[in-house]
Amino acid sequence: MEATEQARFRELLNEQRDALRRQLEDMGADPEDPNIESMDFDFGFADSAQSTAERNKVLAVIERLREGLHDVELALDKLDKGTYGLCERCGEPIGLERLEALPAARLCLSCKQKEG
């Protein structure tokens, strides 16, 4: 991959990382603390069943954001190591088009499809 392309993807990934961290913080999650179960929620619901359902929904969203953040950080790490843009499974280039759509992609399209 060209250095100019790497710089461009680094910028994209940095933006995504900032956005994901902001979203986590907005939801009251600490991006540095992987232990989301310890979070203390107060939704102000009198009905505890509804409160539990709401809490689980929020936890699911936080988990997705965290996974996204993890992938973005891995991608940034790979940029530093010079392995960015290579499929983690087959080692082939992931392809610019796919990276444009998903800068933190870890697998090439055919490996991703095989993974199901």
Ligand SMILES: [Zn+2]
């Ligand atoms: Zn692959």
